[in-house]
Amino acid sequence: MSIQVFIVDDHPMVVAGLRTLLGQLEDITVAGTAGSAFETMPLLKKHTVDVLLLDINLPDVSGIDLCKKIHREFPGIKILGISTFSERSYISRMIGNGASGYLIKSASAEEIAGAIRTVLQGKLYLSLEMEHVLQPSAALTAGVLPALTKREKEVLQLIAEGFTNNQIAAQLFISPLTVDSHRKNLLMKLGVNNTAALIRLAIAHHLL
Amino acid sequence: MSIQVFIVDDHPMVVAGLRTLLGQLEDITVAGTAGSAFETMPLLKKHTVDVLLLDINLPDVSGIDLCKKIHREFPGIKILGISTFSERSYISRMIGNGASGYLIKSASAEEIAGAIRTVLQGKLYLSLEMEHVLQPSAALTAGVLPALTKREKEVLQLIAEGFTNNQIAAQLFISPLTVDSHRKNLLMKLGVNNTAALIRLAIAHHLL
DNA sequence: CTGCATCTCCCCTGAAAAGGGGATTTTTAG
DNA sequence: CTAAAAATCCCCTTTTCAGGGGAGATGCAG
Numbered sequence: 001m002s003i004q005v006f007i008v009d010d011h012p013m014v015v016a017g018l019r020t021l022l023g024q025l026e027d028i029t030v031a032g033t034a035g036s037a038f039e040t041m042p043l044l045k046k047h048t049v050d051v052l053l054l055d056i057n058l059p060d061v062s063g064i065d066l067c068k069k070i071h072r073e074f075p076g077i078k079i080l081g082i083s084t085f086s087e088r089s090y091i092s093r094m095i096g097n098g099a100s101g102y103l104i105k106s107a108s109a110e111e112i113a114g115a116i117r118t119v120l121q122g123k124l125y126l127s128l129e130m131e132h133v134l135q136p137s138a139a140l141t142a143g144v145l146p147a148l149t150k151r152e153k154e155v156l157q158l159i160a161e162g163f164t165n166n167q168i169a170a171q172l173f174i175s176p177l178t179v180d181s182h183r184k185n186l187l188m189k190l191g192v193n194n195t196a197a198l199i200r201l202a203i204a205h206h207l208l
Numbered sequence: 209m210s211i212q213v214f215i216v217d218d219h220p221m222v223v224a225g226l227r228t229l230l231g232q233l234e235d236i237t238v239a240g241t242a243g244s245a246f247e248t249m250p251l252l253k254k255h256t257v258d259v260l261l262l263d264i265n266l267p268d269v270s271g272i273d274l275c276k277k278i279h280r281e282f283p284g285i286k287i288l289g290i291s292t293f294s295e296r297s298y299i300s301r302m303i304g305n306g307a308s309g310y311l312i313k314s315a316s317a318e319e320i321a322g323a324i325r326t327v328l329q330g331k332l333y334l335s336l337e338m339e340h341v342l343q344p345s346a347a348l349t350a351g352v353l354p355a356l357t358k359r360e361k362e363v364l365q366l367i368a369e370g371f372t373n374n375q376i377a378a379q380l381f382i383s384p385l386t387v388d389s390h391r392k393n394l395l396m397k398l399g400v401n402n403t404a405a406l407i408r409l410a411i412a413h414h415l416l
Numbered sequence: 417c418t419g420c421a422t423c424t425c426c427c428c429t430g431a432a433a434a435g436g437g438g439a440t441t442t443t444t445a446g
Numbered sequence: 447c448t449a450a451a452a453a454t455c456c457c458c459t460t461t462t463c464a465g466g467g468g469a470g471a472t473g474c475a476g
Contacts, residue, residue: 095303107472149452164432175302178454184434194434197370199407200416208408357422372462386424392464401464402432 001118004031004048008040008066009055010040017022021109024156037066044074051078051116053103056094071098078119094185101125149188155182162208174203212239213325214258216248216274217290227260229317236321245274259286259324261311264302269362279306286327309333356397361415363390368407368416386415 005028009015015033022028031047035038067079080093083101094102100119103112107142115173119123148156157170165183169176192198202208213236219225223241230236239255242248252260262275264399274288289302289310302310311320326333358365366376373391377384400406410416 032462038316072327074261084307159407162408163404166432173441175454177456178449181454181456184436187434192370193401194370195404196367196371196407200368200370200402200411208340360424374462382423383425385426387428388463389424393465395464403463 002027002029003093003120004029004050005116006031006044006047006049006052006077008035008037008052011037018112019113021114024109024112028113031073037069038051040070041073044070044077049074049077051080051113053080054099055082065097065101067094068097070110075162078120080115080125140181148207150184152182152189156186156198156202156207158185159183159195160202168199210235210237211328212237212258213237213324213408214252214255214257214260214285215241216243216245216260216384217241218243226320227282229281232317233321245277248274248278252278252285257285259281259288259327261290261320262307263290273305275302275307288323288327288333293374303332356415358396360390360394360397363387364394364406364410365416367391367394367403368410 006088007015007018007030009018015035019033021031022030023135031049032043034043039127052070054070067081070077070079079094079099082104084144089183101115103115136170154172155168158171163171165176165179168179172179187193187198190198190201192201199208209328213225213230215223215238217226223243227238227241230238240251242251260278262278275289277295278285279287286309287302289306289307290312308321308330309332311323323333363376364381371379373384373387377387380387395401395406398406398409400409407416413414
């Protein structure tokens with residue numbers, strides 16, 4: 001029996017392209033397709049699916065969230081993330097949420113088939129291009145987002161540890177008012193308006 | 209000129225083994241080794257290093273933290289994580305912190321050399337075994353840490369987005385008081401006492 | 417049908433954080 | 447040396463959170 005592949009992508013062109021490419025292979029069958037997260041879940045219950053090709057940019061829900069959901073409800077299905085660009089943060093989040101691999105859309109038919117066979121063996125498959133992978137992560141910590149000062153990073157770290165302004169002040173031997181200033185500057189620099197968003201952003205940008 | 213490799217591992221046996229294996233290869237030179245995070249940083253300033261093999265389990269600092277630090281201070285160095293087991297959560301965190309790949313210690317010399325050459329091309333390299341990769345991530349979301357209810361996860365998600373209780377209440381069509389209850393339950397269940405720690409813990413456990 | 421968990425709503429108080437100013441001293445870099 | 451940047455400290459108000467309690471409605475599994 002051939003490998004049952006399910007495709008989730010909101011671009012019809014991509015779906016058609018994948019259908020054609022994969023349809024030419026004898027050991028692979030396209031079990032079905034969906035254009036949104038909403039459509040996907042019911043369809044997965046009806047079809048037997050081995051591998052799911054999942055676009056990261058979906059209209060309703062982010063592919064990352066959908067990935068987590070599918071992986072939870074259908075642990076047997078191997079998930080291969082697809083995206084136009086290979087952004088490091090997306091990749092690691094996809095992997096962290098149960099994906100077994102990552103494909104860029106420019107991948108060849110052979111590469112896609114190879115990826116499908118690879119993940120079915122229980123291995124991870126990653127297809128990556130230099131430029132998009134190396135620059136962002138290097139640039140991310142330095143340029144893009146406003147540079148934080150040494151002190152701000154210290155305060156940020158302690159905030160993340162769950163300390164209050166007073167506790168932080170005690171640890172750094174400064175006034176709580178100063179800690180508050182740093183905290184405000186952090187919120188302003190990172191463009192968020194409370195601690196929760198601050199921590200999330202900081203972790204997303206590898207500041208913690 | 210050959211590829212300069214630096215090894216960081218607290219097990220002398222592993223270091224020696226890697227040295228021997230890599231030393232046999234003509235295009236690879238072991239530029240140096242370190243047994244702890246503490247030793248590593250100064251040595252990296254003295255040697256020109258292309259690829260760094262980094263053990264995840266170090267005595268002083270976690271390899272994941274060290275990975276972040278090295279990647280920030282020496283963006284040019286490709287980092288390959290090494291560990292006995294291929295735990296999904298570690299892998300994605302390593303990748304997220306700038307690592308270019310992941311090796312299990314049982315890898316053959318060829319595999320290690322292949323990994324080094326792969327990451328030097330700017331690609332990711334992953335070596336994984338089925339069993340250790342598939343089970344953990346499924347178990348992680350269910351067993352280990354106190355199970356959160358559906359509603360609690362929704363609230364947690366929205367808290368992380370930076371919304372206040374009132375905003376969350378509006379989105380979920382419930383009372384702000386209810387949101388507050390969920391919030392309190394989250395803090396209690398996860399054993400933290402403020403939002404910052406909550407978000408950090410949630411991300412660490414892949415709840416977000 | 418009866419627990420048990422979940423979800424819901426409500427009360428109170430005090431602490432902490434957010435939002436808005438301003439000002440002064442050290443460092444750091446040109 | 448001298449600006450600029452960082453770090454420090456201070457004031458104000460309002461909102462949000464944290465911690466403590468209780469309690470009814472719903473839904474699911476035994």
